[in-house]
Amino acid sequence: MKFKAVVTVVALLALAVCASPAAAAPQRTDARIYRAFTATGRPTIRITRTVRGECFAGSSAIVRRDAWRCVAGRYIDDPCFSSVRAPGFVLCPPAAWNRFGTRINLITPLPTPSGHRRTPSTSGIPWGIRTVSGLRCEPITAGGFLVGRLRSNFSCPRRQLLWGAPMRRFSPWRIFVAGFNAIRLTRTARIRIAWF
Secondary structure, three states: OHHHHHHHHHHHHHHHHHHOOOOOOOOOOEEEOOOOEOOOOOEOOEEEEEEEEEEEEEOOOOOOOOEEEEEEOOEEEEEEEOOOOOOOEEEEOOOOOOOEEEEEEEOOOOOHHHOOOOOOOOOOOOOEEEEOOOOEEEEOOOOOOEEOOEEEEEEEOOOEEEEEEEEOOOOOOEEEEEEOOOOOOOOEEEEEEEEO
16 A cells, blocks of 8 residues: 555656656747837947947848848848947847947948838748757858748758748747758747747
């Protein structure tokens, strides 16, 4: 009788652990709008470098009216974010999940006519993705590969690429994942966080 009781308690504990929220896979994708500035124009990221440069177009990484493609010296930063409350400079994080980045003090005004018009939103293609398996994937802003009609839109560690746009009919969202030399796309990754 004691042995059966112990087995029953162990089984119940195992079921409780499996049913706990921490052990369960995420059921929804966390869609986040990236904010480099507060509403009053203060940077939300730690500035690790300050340089002089200029922005010459709207961002190729994300379509929103405060995101830019900028150059400082020989280096292009994309995206860099501006704020109407903080004129004269932009902030350029290296990736969506980083809370630090470069400040570019602008030597020319922002090229508003060649910028985007869209307000920040969670529609469209994100500029950063973290999968449930832990891959952190950044946008490919130039070049890329095609498989069928889908383009490689994100570069991830371990020579993996994410193809096309997130499939929002699933929860969490999914996106095709394959290597550089893919011929067919059959495998998908579940998206834990999408930054816009």
